[in-house]
Amino acid sequence: MTSLLQAAVAMRPRFVAALFPPGVRRLSTRCFPLSGLRGLLRLRGPGSASFLHGLVTNDVEQLKDGAMYAHLLNVQGRSLFDVIVYRVPGQGDGSHDLLMECDAAAVDSIHRHLQVYNFRKKVDVRPCPELSVWAFVQKKLELTEKPRPLALFCAPDPRGPVMGSRVVAPTGQDIADILPGVEIGTVLDYIRHRYQHGVPEGVKDLPPGEALPLESNLVYMNGISFSKGCYIGQELTARTHHTGVIRKRLVPLHLSSPLPPEAAGAEVTTASGKSAGKYRAGVDHLGLALIRLVCMKEELHITVGGGAPVRVTPSLPAWWPPPGDGA
Template sequence: MRPRFLSPLLRPWCRRLSTACFPLAELRGLLRLRGPNPRSFVQGLVTNDAEQLKDGAMYAHLLNVQGRSLYDVLLYSVPEPQGGSHDLLLECDITAMNAIQQHLQVYNFRKKIELRPCPELSIWAVIQEKPDPPVVTPTPPALLCAPDPRGPVMGYRLVAQTGQDIREILSGAKLGNVRDYSRHRYQHGIPEGVKDLPPGEALPLESNLVYMNGVSFSKGCYIGQELTARTHHTGIIRKRLVPVRLSSSLSADCAGMEITTASGKSAGKFRAGVEELGLALLRLAHMKEELRITPGGGAVISVEASVPGWWPSPGDGV
């Protein structure tokens, strides 16, 4: 029996969905923003245009004043059951929830926005082997399901009541695990969380923020906008975060290790990964060269970089 809060308009889509569902409670958490106008509150803090968020999900970064990424977030619009104002749900790395809440509170002096964690809600990634075209559905009051705005390879995001059996929501769903979800992300070059995007270090455009629909260049001012806009308009991006495959896995403490060419020239840095898959910030000029990592006292590990299929072609102007 399906839960009562599932919208009737969502049920046909759920019935035809045969896919893997990944519980993300270990990785991702939710903050609820409630108040007179939560969109206006976050508008000056995030890279994307929060005023354009109606239904569904929106990807964005919070930047520092120097224009470097602090945190990657997903924003969801949640209408009140009585038809009142729309709250916002902010999805983020669960290890950074307290830091993000404190960061937002700094700018909440006169806005009177209530910020609180939502342990009663859980996030799921819903990824299909052969994704259908996105289905636009209204947001049910106790369930939110929307295409992942970062790209079709990431499927859908689903927010459900904590403890809800996902198989009651998506008939025929196969439960996946967090490790396989992370492998999927790394295989396709999708960064997520503070390990992939170190706070205060990562630059948003080098992190493919434009490619993942996470920035607006037509909205008003926001914190960190100047460097991001200048870099975009000059069109000069020499390094990018790309998926890499290693000849053998690296330990977690190898994050930030230098990647070199066969001649010993610096090509970039390894960010994070799972087993043989990971992400690296590489100079585009060295992408097709023979690359390697040499852990201290260990054997040389070869690094094979690739260009994700979901990236736009060079002629697309992004």
């Protein structure tokens, strides 16, 4: 059994205390198994943080216990992969482990990407199939006192409160052993929740080499530092931020009828036929699209394969800061 898995097993009693500390009542908490959607890479070695620091948009060297959201960019400043980074505390052997959560379909690609830059660094990078990710979304919480900090392998989702908490547990672990009586949701439930709140995740929502980080709301999701040192793709991102001009954003949609998977990348048009953006992905009557902000209040449609136009209604998520408060 690996040291990470041993630590997770040893910490099992603390999961419950971490998610529901004294003074917090358990009310309508839903748990989503993400083992089929999300994978993990482990970075181990004294240079892990500094190595990753130069490759991602956020300040990994400032990460203590908990989690941090970030993107890996290409040299043109476009997003390659979205990741959540966890620092693993309490390693008695003095190691400096980081866990990187990513789209399960991108684990091998990210592994290769990291290895390209892993020279002169004593960093061991490898997939971590012995651990799996769970998402916990609290529909309602009542607090009677300030919660304690979350424990090892359990942290608030760094993208924002609307996404609840992330838990990393041993693969195959029955979550009912950790949280008896928790309501188990499906993968589709989780995807609907994300799309309803306009939170992109993975290569379908953020096509590698196409998506721009600021148009993908990286600032709103706490995924970028503008005060850290240089990293790959920084120049364009910093220039866009400092000009303060972002004309398109990835926003949630309500669809008049579901669209097929092949609709990904389809043009979103106004009633007059003018291009208003591009559809990314969706499920049922929910989806995401990159929309020109000036077109947000117009009547918009998507037409796929000569079929009838599907009306799409974009919206601005309630969790976004007021206009003028962020890039």
